[in-house]
Amino acid sequence: MERTLLLNSTYEPLLVITWRKAIVLMCLEKVETLAHYERRVRSTSMALNVPAVVRLFKRVRYRPSTVRFNRTNIYTRDKYTCQYCGTVESRGELTYDHVVPRSRGGKTSWTNIVTCCKPCNRRKGNRTPAEARMKLLRPPVKPDWLPVLGSTLITSEPPEAWKPFLW
Numbered sequence: 001m002e003r004t005l006l007l008n009s010t011y012e013p014l015l016v017i018t019w020r021k022a023i024v025l026m027c028l029e030k031v032e033t034l035a036h037y038e039r040r041v042r043s044t045s046m047a048l049n050v051p052a053v054v055r056l057f058k059r060v061r062y063r064p065s066t067v068r069f070n071r072t073n074i075y076t077r078d079k080y081t082c083q084y085c086g087t088v089e090s091r092g093e094l095t096y097d098h099v100v101p102r103s104r105g106g107k108t109s110w111t112n113i114v115t116c117c118k119p120c121n122r123r124k125g126n127r128t129p130a131e132a133r134m135k136l137l138r139p140p141v142k143p144d145w146l147p148v149l150g151s152t153l154i155t156s157e158p159p160e161a162w163k164p165f166l167w
């Protein structure tokens with residue numbers, strides 16, 4: 001079943017919804033369609049293309065709740081990218097690294113944990129980035145929010161029609 005990307009009025013991606021839900025929002029005149037799929041659907045009163053990307057007319061305010069600290073959210077924050085060599089990997093090929101090793105008092109926290117590929121993790125070992133001469137792509141931060149689309153978009157190819165609207 002086709003999925004529809006819902007954008008805020010400001011064009012930020014908000015959610016992935018079913019196309020049926022998107023059509024309901026269209027009928028309620030809450031959204032405009034920015035892109036659609038080839039497939040047409042028919043109801044008693046109309047025929048239309050399945051919407052691929054819709055945009056809300058009215059801005060909805062995000063209430064970012066605290067982002068939970070866990071492995072998936074670390075990977076999502078780092079876009080499944082090793083923070084040392086820049087390789088994008090699937091979940092199974094990734095691990096996480098304590099920037100300051102635990103043996104040196106490094107904490108298990110947003111600001112000391114980064115996504116890391118296994119070879120970089122082995123290479124770095126029990127050293128700081130400076131000692132290992134491995135530079136971080138960017139310093140790790142605690143995110144205020146994560147894209148709702150999260151890992152689903154990063155680990156599976158989004159539909160062509162969405163691409164102009166993503167990041």
Ligand SMILES: [Zn+2]
Nearest residue numbers: 082085117120
């Ligand atoms: Zn790496």
